Amino acid sequence: xxxxxxxxxxxxxxxxxxxxxPDAVAGGPVVIDSRAVEPGALFAAFKGERADGHDFAAAALxxxxxxxxxxxxxxxxxxxxxxxxxxxxxxxxxxxxxLPDTTVAAVTGSAGKTSTKDLIAQLVGRAGxxxxxxxxxxxxxxxxxxxxxxxxxxRHLVLEMGARGIGHIAYLTRIAPPDVGVVxxxxxxxxxxxxxxxxxxxxxxxxxxxxxxxxxxxxxxDDPLVSGMASRTxxxxxxxxxxxxxxxxxxxxxxxxxxxARFTLVAPEGxxxxxxxxxxxxxxxxxxxAAAAARAAGLPVDEIAAGLSEAEPASRWRxxxxxxxxxxxxxxxxxxxxPDSTRAxxxxxxHMARGRRAYAVLGEMAELGGxxxxxxxxxxxxxxxxxxxxxxxxxxxxxxxxxxxAEVASWTGECVQVDDVGAAVxxxxxxxxxxxxxxxxxxxVAGLERVAEALLAPxxxxxxxxxxxx
Numbered sequence: 001x002x003x004x005x006x007x008x009x010x011x012x013x014x015x016x017x018x019x020x021x022p023d024a025v026a027g028g029p030v031v032i033d034s035r036a037v038e039p040g041a042l043f044a045a046f047k048g049e050r051a052d053g054h055d056f057a058a059a060a061l062x063x064x065x066x067x068x069x070x071x072x073x074x075x076x077x078x079x080x081x082x083x084x085x086x087x088x089x090x091x092x093x094x095x096x097x098x099l100p101d102t103t104v105a106a107v108t109g110s111a112g113k114t115s116t117k118d119l120i121a122q123l124v125g126r127a128g129x130x131x132x133x134x135x136x137x138x139x140x141x142x143x144x145x146x147x148x149x150x151x152x153x154x155r156h157l158v159l160e161m162g163a164r165g166i167g168h169i170a171y172l173t174r175i176a177p178p179d180v181g182v183v184x185x186x187x188x189x190x191x192x193x194x195x196x197x198x199x200x201x202x203x204x205x206x207x208x209x210x211x212x213x214x215x216x217x218x219x220x221x222d223d224p225l226v227s228g229m230a231s232r233t234x235x236x237x238x239x240x241x242x243x244x245x246x247x248x249x250x251x252x253x254x255x256x257x258x259x260x261a262r263f264t265l266v267a268p269e270g271x272x273x274x275x276x277x278x279x280x281x282x283x284x285x286x287x288x289x290a291a292a293a294a295r296a297a298g299l300p301v302d303e304i305a306a307g308l309s310e311a312e313p314a315s316r317w318r319x320x321x322x323x324x325x326x327x328x329x330x331x332x333x334x335x336x337x338x339p340d341s342t343r344a345x346x347x348x349x350x351h352m353a354r355g356r357r358a359y360a361v362l363g364e365m366a367e368l369g370g371x372x373x374x375x376x377x378x379x380x381x382x383x384x385x386x387x388x389x390x391x392x393x394x395x396x397x398x399x400x401x402x403x404x405x406a407e408v409a410s411w412t413g414e415c416v417q418v419d420d421v422g423a424a425v426x427x428x429x430x431x432x433x434x435x436x437x438x439x440x441x442x443x444x445v446a447g448l449e450r451v452a453e454a455l456l457a458p459x460x461x462x463x464x465x466x467x468x469x470x
Contacts, residue, residue: 001042001148002095003027006067009042010079012094013069013087020077026066030088030148032141039064044088045074046141053084085140089175092144096157096176099150104176105293106159108169108207109184109220110200111341112286113138113160115278116184118314119290121158123307124297128155135315135335138162143172156297163203164193173210180296181207181235182218182289186225187340188375193367201225208233216296218289221246238296240288248292250274250284258321259352265291265305272305277312279319279331280348282341317449319348322456327434329356332452333441337365339375343382345441350386353437359390361424361451363442364397373400380404384411390431391415394424395446421447425454 007022009015017024028040034056037043043060045053045068057074067077069084069091081087096102105124107117114136121132131154133146138160150157161172173181186201194200208217208229215235220226222241230237240248250263251271261276261284276283291304299307313320317335324330329352333345342365349358360383368375380401383391390413393402402417416427428438428451438455442448 001027001030002098002151003040004095006077006079009067009069009091013079013081013090015069015079015081015087018073018078018080019075020067024066024077028064028066030069030091030145031060032145034060034063034065037063037065041065042067042069044069044084045071046084047071088144088148089140089171092147093175095150096147099152099154101152102150102154102157103180103297104157104159104178104212105180105182105297106161106173106176106178106207107182107184107289107293108161108163108204109182110187110204111338111344112184112282112289113162114315114335115283115313115318116182116286116289117158117160119287119308119311120182120293121156122311122314123290123294123299123304124156124158126303126307127297127299129153130156130158132158133160136160136162138172140168140171144175147176161207163206166194166199166203167206169203169206170210173207177210177212177215178207179212179215180218180293181211181215181233182293183207183220183226183229184285184289185220185223185340188338188368188371193369195369197225201229205229205232208235211235218292218296220285220289221249222285236296238292240292241285246288248288248295250288253281253284255281255351257352257354259348261287265301265308267291267295267301267304270301272302274305274308276308277310279321279352280344282344282347283319317452319345320452324456328432328455329435329437330452330455331437331439332449333439334363334446334449334452335444337363337441337443337446339365339368339379342379342441345439346379346383346386346388349437349439350388357389357433357436358387358439359392359428359431359436360388360439360441361392361394361428361448362398362401362439363394363446363448366397366443366445372397376400377404377407380406380415381408384408384413387411387413389413389436392424392427393417394421394442394448394451395419398442398446421450421454424448424451428455
């Protein structure tokens with residue numbers, strides 16, 4: 001965070017200084033974990049379901065925190081506010097207003113937000129100092145914490161914005177109004193919370209309604225619910241996609257043997273070849289969105305294409321491809337799952353495994369509401385029709401996948417239904433042979449990253465793993 005006197009922090013947040021002179025300065029990072037405190041930090045004392053940050057205020061101050069953002073006195077330097085979460089958002093907005101040379105790019109969508117955010121950051125990072133969040137960090141706590149990492153040297157701030165209801169993205173954009181707002185897609189993720197894809201579109205479109213003056217809305221030309229958002233913004237609209245009418249598009253698209261996309265990037269200024277290091281044809285849409293955002297930030301097409309070709313996966317458990325010592329390939333895509341991303345991952349598995357045996361370990365896709373059983377069954381049918389050799393379904397909430405797979409009479413593969421991660425690992429250890437390919441995919445509640453970790457552990461089935469295809 002830029003150095004600020006506590007009196008200014010209090011003014012921005014609507015709080016009062018307690019236990020310290022008003023001219024005392026907080027200039028270190030803003031943190032919510034007392035173990036992450038550095039000298040000069042501001043410790044935000046959140047009260048959660050299992051812990052109250054106020055109980056750790058003394059430890060934070062002892063570790064060198066300049067002050068605590070708190071709702072009650074903590075026996076040391078503090079800025080006292082009515083609500084720490086609201087105050088954190090106001091502080092982030094206040095700091096961003098003091099950084100007029102920082103361009104804000106924000107991404108939302110039902111799938112692909114984190115991967116696209118990582119791509120944008122790697123592209124614009126070629127043009128100047130860039131701040132972006134680790135992993136998702138896309139809610140009312142993670143987003144302001146990311147904004148508060150920016151300082152006077154930051155040229156680009158790349159943010160991810162998630163939503164679990166109408167008004168959530170509007171709230172986040174009040175903290176960080178975007179200069180470039182990207183909407184990737186409107187799918188079925190969180191369908192149970194929104195009720196319909198149209199409601200999801202209403203929420204995602206809040207992004208382009210909040211653009212700064214002179215801003216650019218980057219919209220998916222291949223998704224009618226996204227391209228229709230053009231009428232909701234006063235900013236310039238730039239489209240991306242595979243459609244011929246998209247301003248930024250891909251042509252001559254192919255996949256190599258490992259499932260990595262090659263294509264020609266086409267923009268109004270010209271074209272250039274791209275060879276992605278990311279897996280699956282679905283990565284092309286993310287790359288095109290990132291290209292359109294980087295173009296809006298001023299990068300030329302050839303620089304964008306070069307950057308896309310050099311970009312690496314930057315967040316964990318998203319299509320991480322690792323080859324074990326015995327030749328088994330493990331694809332860890334266990335960070336999260338929805339019907340669209342799960343179908344895409346199965347397609348990547350089928351492509352990578354041509355001539356090899358393919359197994360998918362699939363867990364629950366959460367937050368689908370009343371459509372949950374039907375969506376899980378559709379994924380089971382898709383897995384079977386993709387010709388997988390084996391399907392391991394983990395957990396009772398994913399059981400409809402097994403039912404869907406059984407409906408495909410022509411499928412000759414094997415479906416195993418298990419209760420938990422341990423049983424999934426045991427089932428795989430009995431079946432895997434050298435050169436097999438295994439996909440691990442599920443929502444966060446399923447915790448299936450533990451399956452991948454067990455398969456790749458030095459003392460686990462198959463011995464130590466070695467990175468492949470990076």
